[in-house]
Structure formats: structure tokens, C-alpha cells
Amino acid sequence: MKTAKLTHRLEKEGIKILKINNEMAPLTIEGHNENYFEVDAKLLMDPDELPPAEGLFTFVVKDDVAVLDLEMLPEMRQSIWSSRVPKIHLKMPMQIILEVETEDMPTYISGLSAGVDVETENGPLIISNCEGRLEIESENAPIKLRNIAGKIKIEMENASLSAEALQGDSLDIESENGPVKIRSASFGKVRIESENGAIYYETLPLEDGDFEIESENGNIHLVLPVDFDFEMDAEIENGKLSNSIDSQWSQDEEKIHLWRGEKNVKIRLKTENGMIRLSPDGHINLDYLRQKLEGLKESINSAQSLQDKETVQKHLHNVVDYVNKLLGHINEEKVKNTVKTATDKLTNLVAMQDFAQAKDKLILSVEDFGREVSQSMGSFWEKVRGKMGHEFNRSRIKEHLSQLSGIGEKINKGIQDGMRKIKGFEDMGEDEHERMLDFSRIKILEMLESGKITTEEAERLLKAIGKE
Numbered sequence: 001m002k003t004a005k006l007t008h009r010l011e012k013e014g015i016k017i018l019k020i021n022n023e024m025a026p027l028t029i030e031g032h033n034e035n036y037f038e039v040d041a042k043l044l045m046d047p048d049e050l051p052p053a054e055g056l057f058t059f060v061v062k063d064d065v066a067v068l069d070l071e072m073l074p075e076m077r078q079s080i081w082s083s084r085v086p087k088i089h090l091k092m093p094m095q096i097i098l099e100v101e102t103e104d105m106p107t108y109i110s111g112l113s114a115g116v117d118v119e120t121e122n123g124p125l126i127i128s129n130c131e132g133r134l135e136i137e138s139e140n141a142p143i144k145l146r147n148i149a150g151k152i153k154i155e156m157e158n159a160s161l162s163a164e165a166l167q168g169d170s171l172d173i174e175s176e177n178g179p180v181k182i183r184s185a186s187f188g189k190v191r192i193e194s195e196n197g198a199i200y201y202e203t204l205p206l207e208d209g210d211f212e213i214e215s216e217n218g219n220i221h222l223v224l225p226v227d228f229d230f231e232m233d234a235e236i237e238n239g240k241l242s243n244s245i246d247s248q249w250s251q252d253e254e255k256i257h258l259w260r261g262e263k264n265v266k267i268r269l270k271t272e273n274g275m276i277r278l279s280p281d282g283h284i285n286l287d288y289l290r291q292k293l294e295g296l297k298e299s300i301n302s303a304q305s306l307q308d309k310e311t312v313q314k315h316l317h318n319v320v321d322y323v324n325k326l327l328g329h330i331n332e333e334k335v336k337n338t339v340k341t342a343t344d345k346l347t348n349l350v351a352m353q354d355f356a357q358a359k360d361k362l363i364l365s366v367e368d369f370g371r372e373v374s375q376s377m378g379s380f381w382e383k384v385r386g387k388m389g390h391e392f393n394r395s396r397i398k399e400h401l402s403q404l405s406g407i408g409e410k411i412n413k414g415i416q417d418g419m420r421k422i423k424g425f426e427d428m429g430e431d432e433h434e435r436m437l438d439f440s441r442i443k444i445l446e447m448l449e450s451g452k453i454t455t456e457e458a459e460r461l462l463k464a465i466g467k468e
Helices: 074-079 282-302 306-327 333-352 355-384 400-420 430-449 455-464
Strands: 004-011 017-022 027-032 036-043 058-062 065-070 087-093 097-102 107-110 116-120 125-131 134-138 143-149 152-156 161-175 180-194 199-203 209-215 220-224 230-236 239-243 248-251 256-260 265-271 276-280 390-394
Touching: 017 027, 017 087, 027 097, 097 107, 107 116, 116 125, 125 134, 134 143, 143 152, 199 209, 209 220, 220 265, 230 239, 230 276, 282 306, 282 355, 306 333, 333 355
Parallel strands: 017 065, 017 097, 027 087, 027 107, 097 116, 107 125, 116 134, 125 143, 134 152, 143 161, 152 161, 161 180, 180 199, 180 209, 199 220, 209 265, 220 276, 230 265, 239 276
Antiparallel strands: 004 036, 036 087, 058 065, 230 256, 239 390, 248 256
16 A cells, blocks of 8 residues: 655634544644644555645635544545554644544644643544643543643543643543543542542642542542641442541541541542542652742743842742651651751752852752652652551441351352353353353453452452352
8 A cells, every 4th residue: 555645734824713523544733833734644545646735634714713624535445454554743823722523533632722622432532731721522532631731621431531740720520431540630629420430530739629529330549648638528338438648537327527637628529339549649749849849940040130039049948848848747867867958958059059150050959959859758658658547338238247247148149040040051061160150250350440349349259159
């Protein structure tokens, strides 16, 4: 199969929204500071059969909205099963709002600052380094996000979501069956709802906030910084709450109530048949510290006047205050002394240096400080990670504990009764029985991995079929 290459450039002004309908090929969209659109395409077709760019890329402008249609050509359909992959790369002005719609084509978006709206059925979606409102609808396509700043809303059916370094005013996610995993997030308002998927959410330090996370049949794992103040209500019908966070607690028939410090962040967690896990992680604090150090480096790099030097000192004081706050959670003198020595050294260097002459040296010193503090504190938190605090078991059935002794036999009887209804089960030989039980074991483990059952439920089911 031959490959046809084509570049098409459009000079258009006054456009505020670009709408793309793509069924042609995997699409990469990159924002830039220029005021033109440029399409680079590599298509699996004979170059002699390649139509003019105007016919291949239908670009229609009405008022301030542009529409780009990328349709699958009949000449390209024979290349669907080729080992080579066609590609389209679009450069567009970063300040224009982007709307993309596709059924099966992968989409990669980066470098935009005005907002992104994507609808996909089966085409994987990757978005990175964007600012502004983000809205996504996905039926079955996996979603991956990194370094996004803005209000985010996502609706999924069977899709999975993996995200890192997100921030904004609010995060709103609805999912039916897919897992949700979010690391290093910073949102004042969080709402995540899932029917059957597991949820993992990791937040950076916040002054205040409101979290609502719910999964009917999946597990919930919430990871907080070590100095995080909160007030939490957790509801579990059948499952347990495992808490490793240093906090106070109480419980009644309806909820488990936990709190710490000034209770600035309100958290509500709910699951019917899953497990809730609460964990502290000092590495989140180190991620937050790195953000503060980046701000310090930027202020040093741009410092020229006396007022700029005062700005540098302000950033430095914020860094030092936060480091000292973290040291209050560390009980190893060796780590404390190492960090204090590094902090004093950096403070003295900033006070003594002439920024106009020694910017590069100061920036290197900030980077050295960051590495030393991260290594010292990181090794300490690695050692204390995962220590158990409290564990709460909940069940809708008050007599749950008294019934546990006979539950294995009941489950076993239910499974065996169900298997006997399978045509030919009674006539199976020993090998066939064993294969059937192995299949049941695999399905139980899949349910555990997807968060549909808890570890304890999986253990009881495996014991019931003799496949622990």
C-alpha cells in the first residue's frame, strides 16, 4: 500500500470555535501562538488518486465558527487492515475553542487554552497541557489526561479514565462501568459517581473544598496529604472502611464520621457493596512543594528591580513555611536536621546574591534544595506509608457476623445448585468439573479487580468452590 502525504494551510481570522468531525484517521491536534491552521496528513492511498486539499479537508466558516470535516474516503477503506497507520496532524491557534466528534478514531490534543469539548464512541482520547473548560463524553473509549487546568466535566459508559496533574474550580465525573484513577488533583469542588467501577482520587493540599464520591459496587480509595484538615461522612452498606489517616472518628447505624484539624474540606463517601480506603501520602506534599519551588524559580529568573527581589523573598518565605509545616509531621531527627540545614543554606544564598549577576546559580541552588528535601522526606514517608489506623465493617444485615460461620456452605450450595442447572453438568468428568471451577475462579478474580466485590467476599467465594 502506497502512502500519500499532504500539507494544507489556511489563513483565517475572527474564528472563535473550531468544530471537527473526524472519521478519516487518528488525529493529533496541537495549539500554537500563530493565527493559522495547518494540516499535515499521511494517508494510505495512491498519491495519484489523492484529491485536492480543498476536497479532502472540508473547511467551512460561518460567522466566528469553523467546521472541519474529515471523512473516510472510499480509496482508503482497503487500508483499514494494513499494518501501517494513517495520521493527521493539525496545528491551530491555541486561543480558539475546540470541539471534536468521532466514532472510532484516536484523538490526541495538547497546547490549547480556550476550552475543549470531545465526543467519542470507541476512539481512545489523550489530552495534555491544556487550559480552560474541558468536557468529554465517551462510550467505550479509554481517556487519559495530564496537566489540565480548568473546569472539567466527564461522562462515560464503559470507558476508563486515567488522569494526573489536574486543577481547577470543579471536577464532575459520571461513569457506569469503567474505573476512574486521578492523581495529583487540585479542585475545590469534586463530584465523582460510578455504578460498578473502582474510584481512586488523590488530592493536593487545599484550604477548603467539597468532595462527593460515590460508587454502587466499586471500591473507593481516597488519598490525602499528611497535613490535610477535613470532615468526612462515609456510608457503606456491605463492605468496610479502612483508615490509615491520623484522625478522630465516631460512628452510628447510618454513617462513619471522621475529622481532623479545622475541618476545612467537607467529604462525603458512599458505596453499597464496595470498600472505602483512606490513606495519607507525603509524596503528595512533595508534589505541592515542587509547584512552590517552580514559582520561586520563575520569580528569580524574572527579577530585575528591588520590588522583584521582594517578590522573590515572598516566594521563598512560602516555601520555607510549607517545609517547616511538613517537618512537624516527621519524627526522625536525622531527616529534620538534613532539611533544616538545606533550608538555612537556601535562605542565606537568596539573601546574599545579586539577582542580576547570579540568577543561574540561584536557580540551580533551588533545584538542589528540592532534590535534597524530596529525597529526605520521601524516604521517611515511604517507611511509614500504609500503617493501619482503624477498620470499620458494615452490613445491612445486623446479624451479619453471626451468619459468617455458615456463609461458605450457603455460597457453595448456591454455586453447586446453579451449576447443576447447566446442561450436562452432572455428566461431566472430573477434568470438566475442574475446568468449570477454574473458570469460576477467574470470574471471581475479575470481579474483585473491577471493584464489584470486596476482598473478603472474593475469599468466601473462592473458599466455597475450593479454589482459595
